[in-house]
Amino acid sequence: MRHCCVIGGSGFIGSHIVEKLTLRKKQITVIGRNALPSRKLPESVHYVPGDYGKKNFLMDVLRGVDEVIQLAYASVPKTSFENPLSDIRYNLPATVTLFEVAGRLGIDKLVLVSSGGTVYGNATKIPILEEHPTNPISPYGITKLATEKYALMFNELEALPIVCVRPSNAYGDGQRPFVHQGFVATAMASILQQKKITVFGEPGTIRDYIHVSDVANGIIAALDHGIPGAFYNIGSGVGRSNQDVLAEIFPLADAVGLQPSIKTAPPRPFDVPVNVLDSTKLFKETGWKPLISFPEGINKTWQWFYEIAGGTPGKRRLPGI
Numbered sequence: 001m002r003h004c005c006v007i008g009g010s011g012f013i014g015s016h017i018v019e020k021l022t023l024r025k026k027q028i029t030v031i032g033r034n035a036l037p038s039r040k041l042p043e044s045v046h047y048v049p050g051d052y053g054k055k056n057f058l059m060d061v062l063r064g065v066d067e068v069i070q071l072a073y074a075s076v077p078k079t080s081f082e083n084p085l086s087d088i089r090y091n092l093p094a095t096v097t098l099f100e101v102a103g104r105l106g107i108d109k110l111v112l113v114s115s116g117g118t119v120y121g122n123a124t125k126i127p128i129l130e131e132h133p134t135n136p137i138s139p140y141g142i143t144k145l146a147t148e149k150y151a152l153m154f155n156e157l158e159a160l161p162i163v164c165v166r167p168s169n170a171y172g173d174g175q176r177p178f179v180h181q182g183f184v185a186t187a188m189a190s191i192l193q194q195k196k197i198t199v200f201g202e203p204g205t206i207r208d209y210i211h212v213s214d215v216a217n218g219i220i221a222a223l224d225h226g227i228p229g230a231f232y233n234i235g236s237g238v239g240r241s242n243q244d245v246l247a248e249i250f251p252l253a254d255a256v257g258l259q260p261s262i263k264t265a266p267p268r269p270f271d272v273p274v275n276v277l278d279s280t281k282l283f284k285e286t287g288w289k290p291l292i293s294f295p296e297g298i299n300k301t302w303q304w305f306y307e308i309a310g311g312t313p314g315k316r317r318l319p320g321i
Contacts, residue, residue, distance in 0.1 A: 003027040004223075005065045007052050007098070008072035009045075010037035012175050012182075013113070013167070016216040017069060018045055031061060031072070039174060053094030058101040067223060068102055068110045070095065073144075077118060078180035080140035081270045087139045088146075095147045103158040111223045112151050115144045116166030116233050116277045117207065126239065127208075127278035130166070130231045138270035148231070155229045163226035165219055168235035168277045172212035172297060173304035183242060184209065184249075184298070188305045191253045191260045197246065201267035204242025206274040208235040211297035214290040218279070221288035235277030236290050248295060252302045 004021055008014045009030030018041055021028055028045045030037065035049050050057045052072060062068065073091055080087035095112070102110050118141030119134050136142050154160040175182045177189030190197045218234035226232060246260070253260050267273075282288050292300070 001025060001027050002066045003029070003064060004067040004069065005029045005031060005062055006069045006071065007031045008070070010034075010039045010041060010047070011071060012039075013170055013212055013215055013219070014069075014071045015039040015041065015174060016172070016212050017071075017219055018042065020216055020220060029061065029065065033072075051094070053097050055097055055101060058098060059105070062101060062105050062107065065105070066108045068098070068107055069113065069219060069223060070098060070110065071113045075140060076179065076181040077138045077140040077270050078268075080143065081138055084139035087143050091143050092146055092150075096150050099150060099154040099158075099160060099162070103154055103160040108161065109223060109226075109228070110160065110162045111219060111226070112147060112162055112164045113219060114148050114164050114166045114231075115141065116168045116235060117275050118272075119145045119148065119166060120272075120275065122272050123274055123276075126274055127235070127237050127276045128233070129278050130233055130281055137272060140270075152229065161228035163222045163228060164231045165222045165226075165282075166231060166233050166277070167215045167218065168208035168210050168233070168275065170212045170215045171209055172301050175212070175301075183207070184245060184301060185305075187246060187249055187260075188302055191249070191258050192305060194258075194261075196261045196263040198263050198265050199242045199246075200265050200271060201273075202264055203244070205267075205271050206239040206241045206276070208238065208276045209240055209245065209294060209297075210234065210236045210290055211292040211300075214292055217291070218282060218288050221282065221286035225286040227285065230281075230285075232282040232285075233277040233279045234282060234288075235279050236294070237276065237278060238294070239274060239276040240294070245298075248298045249302065252299065256306065 022042045121135035151162040171184035175185035177185040
């Protein structure tokens with residue numbers, strides 16, 4: 001039985017990865033920052049709380065592990081813009097420490113989950129290929145790119161088999177709203193709590209929205225079949241503005257008697273106007289492709305939010321609130 005360690009495995013994307021890996025009869029260890037996992041994990045999963053930036057801690061946990069998926073990250077684009085030094089301090093050293101330990105222990109495969117939404121910066125051509133120039137305009141994207149460069153260095157000089165994946169904008173059940181990341185979750189939660197939905201600019205930014213289940217499958221495909229030293233986009237290849245997303249959500253809200261309200265705010269400097277990914281490379285090399293259409297994914301996500309909310313509109317309890 002292969003032993004896989006998922007760092008950040010109780011997070012939004014990580015919890016979906018862990019659930020899929022357990023169905024494949026893998027032994028799973030999850031490393032998380034909190035004393036208890038932030039999301040419910042399968043009973044067979046071994047959860048270890050701790051700081052993955054501590055070398056001795058990692059040496060103990062990763063001994064006997066065959067594969068590692070690194071998803072942990074301590075900031076989002078907005079918070080990185082507010083405090084660039086913290087974005088570097090809490091993310092880059094820990095990831096480099098992981099590479100050092102993984103190389104020393106002879107890990108068979110390590111997947112670094114980067115960010116397709118930020119490392120490229122302002123796109124010169126849509127959809128974006130992996131060979132597109134990387135000129136991020138947020139500290140978050142710059143630090144993500146730096147971790148990729150370290151990954152390439154360890155792959156080249158230490159023969160550490162690292163694969164880098166760049167997912168686009170994941171959405172789906174389990175995503176927390178109001179954390180400055182995840183427009184779909186925040187829009188749905190705003191509707192359920194009768195708050196205004198903020199859209200930055202008109203018609204808002206254009207993003208490549210992909211259901212979290214498809215993102216999880218893409219990361220696992222890269223783990224199984226990705227070539228060490230390679231980069232893979234994980235996206236739908238379709239761009240949708242904030243207004244396009246809301247047009248898909250509003251009929252669902254209207255069907256249960258909820259009237260959404262929008263507030264338009266000025267564009268934010270760290271938001272690129274358009275980001276849409278080309279995932280042909282991942283498809284050709286692993287056979288992965290997205291399986292959940294956008295309307296289906298939005299409907300599933302809305303049902304999840306609506307069912308867990310309970311209570312009356314305006315007094316609904318939602319995850320992360």
